[in-house]
Amino acid sequence: MPRMKSLRTEYEYVPVRIPPDTDRASAAVLLSLQADTGGWELSRVLLQADGTRKVTMRRRRTHAHLPGPLL
Secondary structure (H helix, E strand, O other), X not given: OOOOOOHHHHEEEEEEEEOOOOOHHHHHHHHHHHHHHHOOXXXXXXXXXXXXXXXXXXXEOOOOOOOOOOO
């Protein structure tokens, strides 16, 4: 029986912190730019009590050089 790959080995993850004074539209633009330029997608967004957004972005692992998040 073939072994299944773990999702952790197929994706690379990076945490991103968005400050509380950043409005929702600006945060969406920042994350969209990351998705367009680096192949990142949202994995998780946590809104903290102080308004800080803790975002986890992911992308498939590849051998090509892709830029990391710019935030």
